Amino acid sequence: MTTPLDHIRNFSIVAHIDHGKSTLADRLIQLTGALEERDMKEQVLDSMDIERERGITIKAQTVRLNYRAKNGEDYVLNLIDTPGHVDFAYEVSRSLAACEGSLLVVDASQGVEAQTLANVYQAIDNNHEIVVVLNKVDLPAAEPERIREQVEEVIGLDASNAVLISAKTGLGVPDVLEAIVHQLPPPREGDIAAPLKAMLVDSWYDAYLGVIVLVRIIDGVLKKGQTIRMMGTGAKYLVERTGVFKPARVNVDELGPGEFGFFTGSIKEVADTRVGDTITEDRRPTQKALPGFKPAQPVVFCGLFPVDAADFEDLRAAVGKLRLNDASFSYEMETSAALGFGFRCGFLGLLHLEIIQERLEREFNLDLIATAPSVVYRMNLIDGTVKELHNPADMPDVVKIASIEEPWIRATILTPDDYLGGILKLCQDRRGIQADLSYVGKRAMLTYDLPLNEVVFDFYDRLKSISKGYASFDYHLTNYREGDLVKMSILVNDEPVDALSMLVHRTAAEKRGRAMCEKLKELIPQHLFKIPIQAAIGGRIIARETVSALRKDVTAKCYGGDVTRKRKLLDKQKEGKKRMRQFGKVDIPQEAFIQALKMGD
Numbered sequence: 001m002t003t004p005l006d007h008i009r010n011f012s013i014v015a016h017i018d019h020g021k022s023t024l025a026d027r028l029i030q031l032t033g034a035l036e037e038r039d040m041k042e043q044v045l046d047s048m049d050i051e052r053e054r055g056i057t058i059k060a061q062t063v064r065l066n067y068r069a070k071n072g073e074d075y076v077l078n079l080i081d082t083p084g085h086v087d088f089a090y091e092v093s094r095s096l097a098a099c100e101g102s103l104l105v106v107d108a109s110q111g112v113e114a115q116t117l118a119n120v121y122q123a124i125d126n127n128h129e130i131v132v133v134l135n136k137v138d139l140p141a142a143e144p145e146r147i148r149e150q151v152e153e154v155i156g157l158d159a160s161n162a163v164l165i166s167a168k169t170g171l172g173v174p175d176v177l178e179a180i181v182h183q184l185p186p187p188r189e190g191d192i193a194a195p196l197k198a199m200l201v202d203s204w205y206d207a208y209l210g211v212i213v214l215v216r217i218i219d220g221v222l223k224k225g226q227t228i229r230m231m232g233t234g235a236k237y238l239v240e241r242t243g244v245f246k247p248a249r250v251n252v253d254e255l256g257p258g259e260f261g262f263f264t265g266s267i268k269e270v271a272d273t274r275v276g277d278t279i280t281e282d283r284r285p286t287q288k289a290l291p292g293f294k295p296a297q298p299v300v301f302c303g304l305f306p307v308d309a310a311d312f313e314d315l316r317a318a319v320g321k322l323r324l325n326d327a328s329f330s331y332e333m334e335t336s337a338a339l340g341f342g343f344r345c346g347f348l349g350l351l352h353l354e355i356i357q358e359r360l361e362r363e364f365n366l367d368l369i370a371t372a373p374s375v376v377y378r379m380n381l382i383d384g385t386v387k388e389l390h391n392p393a394d395m396p397d398v399v400k401i402a403s404i405e406e407p408w409i410r411a412t413i414l415t416p417d418d419y420l421g422g423i424l425k426l427c428q429d430r431r432g433i434q435a436d437l438s439y440v441g442k443r444a445m446l447t448y449d450l451p452l453n454e455v456v457f458d459f460y461d462r463l464k465s466i467s468k469g470y471a472s473f474d475y476h477l478t479n480y481r482e483g484d485l486v487k488m489s490i491l492v493n494d495e496p497v498d499a500l501s502m503l504v505h506r507t508a509a510e511k512r513g514r515a516m517c518e519k520l521k522e523l524i525p526q527h528l529f530k531i532p533i534q535a536a537i538g539g540r541i542i543a544r545e546t547v548s549a550l551r552k553d554v555t556a557k558c559y560g561g562d563v564t565r566k567r568k569l570l571d572k573q574k575e576g577k578k579r580m581r582q583f584g585k586v587d588i589p590q591e592a593f594i595q596a597l598k599m600g601d
């Protein structure tokens with residue numbers, strides 16, 4: 001039996017990172033009895049280990065809550081989880097498009113932050129009704145009244161009905177459930193007799209069931225035994241099972257209009273399912289497909305290479321497995337003179353890159369070297385063709401290039417006034433163009449246009465350190481603009497290290513080259529000979545450092561017969577060796593790559 005439309009509410013929770021979205025979700029699940037207290041693990045929605053450790057949400061999930069409201073009626077509330085980090089803005093947008101309302105969670109001790117704005121504007125763009133929830137009222141620093149006004153002033157939402165809660169203690173949370181029922185609308189359309197029309201919201205790989213597809217039903221009914229067709233790809237599948245998440249997976253006989261749920265049907269790869277695609281019944285198709293989503297495009301690329309060349313096949317298997325579950329991650333084989341065989345991988349952003357790298361190292365036990373992250377450049381060649389460059393090593397000969405374009409972003413930064421000077425300087429140093437500066441209470445809200453290339457390295461780290469962690473940041477890609485970009489190469493002992501080459505703005509080249517050489521000098525261990533380290537543009541050397549030659553034997557310090565100590569020292573050296581790569585005659589530790597690429601100002 002499907003639920004009548006007016007007894008369904010589909011909603012997301014949007015918030016700035018750490019404002020308590022997951023904690024609130026847990027409370028809602030707990031209160032509606034979806035989970036017994038004893039089964040309640042902290043933050044059940046963040047299922048992956050890394051997510052839990054880092055306290056961030058990556059994969060959007062959905063939970064069906066059964067709620068008996070104070071008016072005695074039974075409602076089905078579908079909570080669609082959305083990730084909070086800027087790299088995953090795309091996942092936020094597609095989840096929002098599948099529901100009618102949002103809870104906007106704002107930390108009552110912090111107030112509106114950059115991602116509060118970015119996420120709530122997306123909800124507004126999707127015509128959502130919004131319930132304002134002011135969280136953490138248990139904290140002594142909470143100022144719910146002030147933050148209520150702030151929400152009204154800055155976002156322009158009516159916050160007179162805002163619900164004051166502590167997701168931590170549970171205070172006020174039952175009021176959130178009532179607000180969902182009474183302030184959020186039921187699904188706007190839905191004809192149970194019409195041909196099946198459903199939106200593919202998400203999909204992931206399950207070792208037992210194959211690909212699980214999360215859908216939102218618009219019209220008609222989805223059930224076992226139907227042959228469905230994906231209207232975008234044309235692929236057909238036999239539905240083997242339908243069900244919902246409570247949050248545990250539970251099979252149901254059918255899913256009707258307005259409902260969220262999943263189906264499985266011997267789909268082999270996540271790549272066979274296109275998020276935003278319209279699913280219909282093959283026998284009786286719907287006339288018109290839903291407006292599609294655009295697929296998430298990787299914006300940052302880097303090379304991943306095994307430290308030990310013998311691990312290449314393991315790396316191949318591992319990236320293949322990860323890709324099964326994450327279609328936004330892309331890879332293709334790459335060979336580097338310096339690093340051997342590896343993969344050029346594409347990511348949604350730097351956090352995504354870090355997460356994938358960490359999963360490869362941790363879950364698949366691989367030692368990896370990651371090359372400098374690079375954005376996607378557009379090369380306009382003299383012959384009129386346009387080439388996308390994912391890897392600085394593939395840069396065409398400069399004489400063939402008419403111009404180079406690079407991606408720009410629009411960044412929103414909220415910061416306490418005290419740090420404004422430092423942040424303006426940072427943005428200016430990164431070739432930023434100020435678009436706006438206004439005030440949200442005592443905090444400045446800065447809007448800047450910046451080249452993505454200047455942000456991928458360490459912009460976020462720098463911003464956090466300048467503002468002692470108080471500034472918040474969000475961005476979206478805007479356009480490509482022409483830039484005076486040059487390829488800078490790094491030579492160690494006169495050999496170019498292709499993995500360290502990068503495109504930089506001409507005005508920044510010398511500074512970055514010098515910093516890179518200095519860093520490498522610190523990080524490359526002494527050898528028995530002198531090692532020159534140089535940065536060059538074309539044939540011109542723009543910076544140079546030298547690692548002096550080693551004189552003493554390291555074990556010489558271990559005087560006398562203390563064998564264990566000597567052994568320890570040698571073992572330690574061996575351990576260090578594992579993480580080294582040889583370039584010509586020189587060993588470069590992996591740390592040198594990472595540090596050389598993380599440059600301060």
Ligand SMILES: Nc1nc2c(ncn2[C@@H]2O[C@H](COP(=O)(O)OP(=O)(O)OP(=O)(O)O)[C@@H](O)[C@H]2O)c(=O)[nH]1
Nearest residue numbers: 017018019020021022023055056084136166167168
């Ligand atoms: N004092 C207090 N702390 C809270 C409350 N709600 C959440 N927290 C804490 O705030 C921190 C962040 O909460 P999360 O629920 O993980 O925040 P989130 O918005 O889900 O973060 P992401 O999933 O990373 O986007 C955690 O340490 C929570 O324990 C509250 O009502 N009061």
